[in-house]
Amino acid sequence: MKKPWSGRFTKPTDETVEAFTASIHFDARLLEYDILGSIAHARMLGKTEIIPAADSEQIVSGLEQVLVGLKSGNARLDPSLEDVHMNVEALLAERIGEVAGKLHTARSRNDQVATDVRMYLKDEIDAVSGLIKALQRTIVGQAQENLDIVMPGYTHLQHAQPVLLSHHLMAYFWMLQRDAERLADCRKRVDVLPLGSGALAGTPFPIDREFVAKELGFSTISQNSMDAVADRDFIAEFLAACSIIMAHLSRFSEDIILWNSHEFKFIELDDSVTTGSSIMPQKKNPDVAELVRGKTGRVYGDLISLLTVIKGLPMTYNRDLQEDKEPLFDAVDTVKGSLEVFEVMLRSAKFDAKRMAEDLRGDFSTATDLADATVIYGKPFRVSHEMTGKQVRKLIESGKGLEDLTAEDVQEMAVDPAFLLKRIDPKGSAAAKNVPGGTARERVEEQIAAALEILGAQP
Ligand code: ARG
Numbered sequence: 001m002k003k004p005w006s007g008r009f010t011k012p013t014d015e016t017v018e019a020f021t022a023s024i025h026f027d028a029r030l031l032e033y034d035i036l037g038s039i040a041h042a043r044m045l046g047k048t049e050i051i052p053a054a055d056s057e058q059i060v061s062g063l064e065q066v067l068v069g070l071k072s073g074n075a076r077l078d079p080s081l082e083d084v085h086m087n088v089e090a091l092l093a094e095r096i097g098e099v100a101g102k103l104h105t106a107r108s109r110n111d112q113v114a115t116d117v118r119m120y121l122k123d124e125i126d127a128v129s130g131l132i133k134a135l136q137r138t139i140v141g142q143a144q145e146n147l148d149i150v151m152p153g154y155t156h157l158q159h160a161q162p163v164l165l166s167h168h169l170m171a172y173f174w175m176l177q178r179d180a181e182r183l184a185d186c187r188k189r190v191d192v193l194p195l196g197s198g199a200l201a202g203t204p205f206p207i208d209r210e211f212v213a214k215e216l217g218f219s220t221i222s223q224n225s226m227d228a229v230a231d232r233d234f235i236a237e238f239l240a241a242c243s244i245i246m247a248h249l250s251r252f253s254e255d256i257i258l259w260n261s262h263e264f265k266f267i268e269l270d271d272s273v274t275t276g277s278s279i280m281p282q283k284k285n286p287d288v289a290e291l292v293r294g295k296t297g298r299v300y301g302d303l304i305s306l307l308t309v310i311k312g313l314p315m316t317y318n319r320d321l322q323e324d325k326e327p328l329f330d331a332v333d334t335v336k337g338s339l340e341v342f343e344v345m346l347r348s349a350k351f352d353a354k355r356m357a358e359d360l361r362g363d364f365s366t367a368t369d370l371a372d373a374t375v376i377y378g379k380p381f382r383v384s385h386e387m388t389g390k391q392v393r394k395l396i397e398s399g400k401g402l403e404d405l406t407a408e409d410v411q412e413m414a415v416d417p418a419f420l421l422k423r424i425d426p427k428g429s430a431a432a433k434n435v436p437g438g439t440a441r442e443r444v445e446e447q448i449a450a451a452l453e454i455l456g457a458q459p
Contacts, residue, residue, distance in 0.1 A: 003080075003081075004086065004089075004104075013080075018079070018080055018082075019079070021082060021319070022079045022080075022082050022083070023082065023083045023084070023322050023325065024077050024078070024079050024081065024082065024083055024084060024087055025079070026325055026326055026329060027083050027084040027113075027322075027325055028077055028084055028087075029120070029325075029329060030084050030113075030116040030117065030120055030325075031070055031084055031087075031088065032067065032070075033115075033116040033119040033120050034084050034085055034088050034112070034116050035063050035066060035067045035070075035088055036067075036119070036216065037112060037115050037116055037119065037195065037216060038059075038063050038088060038092075038103060038112075039060050039063050039064070039215075040195075040212045040215035040216050041103070041106075041107055041195065041212060042056050042059040042060050042063065042103055043056060043060060043211075043215060044207060044208050044211050044212050044215070045059075045102070045103075045105055045106065045207075046060075047208065047211060048205075048206055048207060048208050050105060050106060050205045050206065050207070051102045051105060055099050055102050058096055058099050059092065059096065059099065059100065059102065059103050062092050062095045062096035062100065063088075063092060065095055066088060066091045066092055066095060069091070070091075075091055078090065083109070083113075083322075084116070085109045085112050085113065085116075086109075089103060089104065105205065106196075106198070106203040106205040106207050107195060107196075107198065107203070108197075108198050108199035108200075108229075110197070110198070110199050110200065110229040110316075110317040111194050111195050111196065111197040111198060111199075111225075111228060111229055112195065113321075114194040114195075114197075114228060114229055115193065115194050115195040115216070117235070117324070117325070117328070118190050118191070118192070118193070118194065118218075118234065119216060121190050121234070121235070121238060121328070122187060122190055122191060122217075124332045124336075125183050125184075125186065125187045125190065125238065126187075127336060128183060128242075128245075128332070128335055128336060128339070129180055129183050129184065131336055131339035131340055131343070132176050132179055132180045132183075132245070132339060133180065133455060134339075134340075134343050135176060135339055135342060135343040135346070136173050136176050136177065136180075136451070136455060137455060138343050138346050138347045139169050139170065139172055139173045139176070139346065140170075140173060140448055140451050140452060140455070141347075142166075142169055142346060142347075142349070142351075143165075143166035143167075143169045143170050143173075143444070143448055144166070144448060146165050146166055146169070146351050146353075147164070147166045147441065147444065147445070148164065148166075148441065149164065149165040149166070149351060149353040149356060150162050150163070150164060150165070150353075150356065150357065150360065150426045150427055150430050151163060151164070151165045151168065151266065151356040151359075151360070152356070152359055152360055152363060152365055153168065153365075153439070159359075159360075159363040159364070159365040160365060161365055161366070161368055161369075161429065162360055162365050162366065162426035162427075162429045162430050162439075163430060163439040164430055164439050164441065164444055165351055165353075165356065166444045166448075167439040167443075167444050167447075168255075170444060170447050170448065170451065172248065172252050173447075173451050175248040176245075176248060177451075177454060179241065179244060179245045179248060182241040182244065183238075183241050186234070186237045186238050186241055188219075189233075189234050189237065190234045190238070191218055191219045191220070192218060192219070192220050192221065192222050192228075192234075193209065193212060193213040193216065193218035193220070193221045193222060194222045194228035194229065195209070195212055195216075196209035196212065196221065196222075196225075197222060197225035197226075197228040197229050198225060199229070199317070200225060200226050200229050200230075200315075200316040200317060201225055201226075202225045209221045226315055226316045229316050229317045230313070230315050230316035230317060230321075231310070232306065232309070232310055232321060232324045233310070235306055235324050235327075235328050236303065236306050236307055236310065238328070238331075239299070239302050239303040239306055239327065239328070239331050240303055242299050242302070242303070242331045242332075242334075242335045243296075243299050243300050243302075243303050245335055245339070246292075246295065246296040246299045246300070246334070246335065246338065247296060249292050249293075249296070249338055249339070249342055250292060250293045250296040252289075252342070253286075253289035253290065253292045253293040253342070254289075254293060256269070256286060256289045256345070256346075256349075257286050257289050257290060257293070260286045260289075264355075264359075265352060265355050266351060266352055266355055266356055266359075267349055267350070267351055267352065268349070268350040268351075268352065269284070269286055269345065269348070269349055270345075270348035270349065270350075271284070272348065273288055273341075273344060273345040273348060274286060274287065274288075275287045288341050288342070288344075288345045289342075289345065292338045292341070292342055295334050295337075295338055298330060298331075298334055299330075299331045299334050299335060301327075302327035302328070302330050302331040302334075303327070303331075305323070305326075305327040306323075306324055306327050306328070309321065309323045309324060357426070360426045361401060361403060362400075362401030362402075362403070363401070364392055364395075364396075364401065364402055365426065365429075366402055366423070366424040366425070366426060366429045367388055367389075367392050367402060368388075369423040369424050369428075369429045369432065370384075370388045370391065370402065370405075370413075370420065370423070370424050371384040371385050371387070371388040372384070372423070372432075373413075373415050373419060373420045373423045373424075374387065374388070374413050374415050376415075377413075377415045377416075387413060391405070391409070391410075391413075402424050403424070403425075405420075405421070405424065407421070
C-alpha cells in the first residue's frame with residue numbers, strides 16, 4: 001500500500017525499518033477508540049463546513065462499516081501501514097474511495113494518538129476501579145464472617161499484640177480504598193481532549209473542539225496544543241497508581257503465603273486456587289499469591305519505562321512516545337488479572353481460628369496489656385514496663401507463658417488480679433483496644449459499617 005508521505009520520498013522504506021517502526025501489532029488494541037474518535041472528528045468537519053456535509057456523512061458511515069468489519073474479524077491489518085491510525089484510514093479508503101482522504105483534515109496523528117490513549121485509559125480506569133471494588137467487597141465479607149477470630153498481630157514478623165483477624169483483613173480494605181481514590185483523581189486528568197491540537201501548533205481550520213469533546217464524552221479540552229501532544233504524564237500517573245495497587249496486593253500475597261505455610265497453618269486455600277507439585281505428592285502451593293507478588297515487579301518496570309521515555313524528550317512529539325503503549329497495556333493487563341484472581345483466591349479461603357489461638361499461647365503478646373493494667377492502677381508506664389519485663393523474664397526462665405500467671409504472682413503489681421488476668425487473655429486484650437481505629441470488636445464493626453457505606457455510595 002502507498003504511504004501517505006510518498007510524495008516527498010523517492011525510495012521505499014527499508015524492510016528492517018518498517019518492521020522496527022511499526023506499532024500495529026500492539027496499538028491495534030486502540031482500533032475502536034481510533035474509529036470513534038475519527039467519527040466524531042468527521043462529524044465536526046461536516047458541522048463546521050470544513051468539508052461538505054455529504055462527504056462527512058459518507059466518511060461517518062464508512063467508518064461505522066469499518067468498525068463492524070473489524071468486530072466480525074473480516075478486516076486485515078497491514079504492518080507496512082505502521083500504526084492503527086493509518087490502517088483505519090486505509091480501510092476507510094477501501095470502502096469509500098477518495099473521499100476518505102478528507103478525514104485527516106485539521107488533525108495529525110499526534111493529537112489523534114493522544115486522544116485514542118486517553119479514551120482507552122478512561123475505560124480501563126473504570127474497569128480497574130470495578131475490580132478493586134469487587135475485591136474490597138470480598139474483604140469485607142471475610143471480615144464479617146470471621147469477625148471474632150483472634151490472631152497474633154506482628155511487628156518485625158514477631159508476635160506483637162493480639163488483633164482480630166477481621167481487623168487485619170480490613171487494613172487491606174483501606175489500602176485499596178486509597179488506591180481507588182488515586183485512580184479516580186488520575187481519571188480527572190486523563191479526561192481532557194487533545195484532538196484539535198494538530199501536529200503541535202493547532203490548526204488554521206475553524207474546528208469546534210467543544211463539539212468533539214462532547215461527542216467523545218470528554219469533560220474538557222486541553223489548553224495548550226504543544227502540551228497536549230508532548231506529554232504522557234497522565235499515563236505515568238496511572239502507572240504510579242497501578243504500582244501502588246500491586247504493592248498492596250503483593251503484601252497481602254505475602255501474608256497469605258506465610259499463613260499457608262506449615263509453620264503458620266492459619267489459612268486453608270481452596271484446591272481450585274492452588275497447584276500441586278510434579279514430584280512432591282503432598283504439596284499444595286499458593287501459586288496465585290506468589291505470581292501476584294512476582295508480577296508486581298513488571299508493573300514497577302512499566303512505570304520506570306515510561307518515566308524514562310519522557311525524560312529528556314525535546315518538545316513536542318517525538319517518536320519515542322510510541323513507547324508509551326506497551327508499558328501501559330502490560331500494566332493494565334497485569335493489574336486487572338491480579339485483582340481478579342486475588343479476589344477468587346480470597347473468597348474461598350478458610351481461616352483456622354483454633355490454630356491462631358494455639359499460636360497465641362506462650363507468646364507473651366499480651367505483655368503490654370500487663371504493663372498497661374498497672375498503669376491504670378497508677379504506676380508510671382516506664383515503671384510498669386520494667387516490672388512486667390521482670391515477670392516475663394521469670395516466666396521464660398521457668399518455661400512458662402503469661403497465661404500461667406497466678407493471682408499470687410501478680411500480687412506485688414498492686415492490681416486487681418481478676419482485672420489483670422482478663423486483660424492478659426488474648427480476647428480480653430483485643431477487646432480492650434476500644435478506641436476509634438482499634439481492634440476491639442465494636443471498632444471493627446464500625447469500620448465495616450463505614451466500608452459498606454463507601455461501597456454502597458460508589459457507582
Ligand atoms: N504510532 C504513533 C505513536 O504511537 C502515532 C503518532 C505518529 N506520529 C508521527 N509523527 N510519526 O506515537
